[in-house]
Amino acid sequence: MDPLTQGLVGATLPQSLAKKTNIWVASACGFLAGLAPDLDVFIRSSEDPLLFLEYHRQFTHSLIFIPFGGFICAFLFFY
Numbered sequence: 001m002d003p004l005t006q007g008l009v010g011a012t013l014p015q016s017l018a019k020k021t022n023i024w025v026a027s028a029c030g031f032l033a034g035l036a037p038d039l040d041v042f043i044r045s046s047e048d049p050l051l052f053l054e055y056h057r058q059f060t061h062s063l064i065f066i067p068f069g070g071f072i073c074a075f076l077f078f079y
Contacts, residue, residue, distance in 0.1 A: 003035055010034015034071040037061050 001009075011030035018026035037060040045051040059065055 003038060006038065007031040007034040015065050029073070029077045032077070033070065036069050037065070 008031070010033050011027045014026035015023055037057075039057055040060040041052055042057065043052050044053050048079035060069065
């Protein structure tokens with residue numbers, strides 16, 4: 001899935017649950033939270049230039065990471 005579609009899918013649920021006054025904030029937070037699993041591309045190593053390919057779409061795309069990733073995003077967005 002491309003990043004734009006992943007962000008848009010992440011923005012749909014908060015839009016449906018938010019109040020009309022907060023819909024843009026909820027959409028932005030959902031969009032950014034939808035992009036959060038792709039933050040694994042920032043895993044870099046000067047010794048192994050292909051390390052990010054080994055870890056891309058590994059632990060951040062697992063079902064176990066979803067609650068932790070959601071908590072991290074919520075913590076960053078609300079505090």
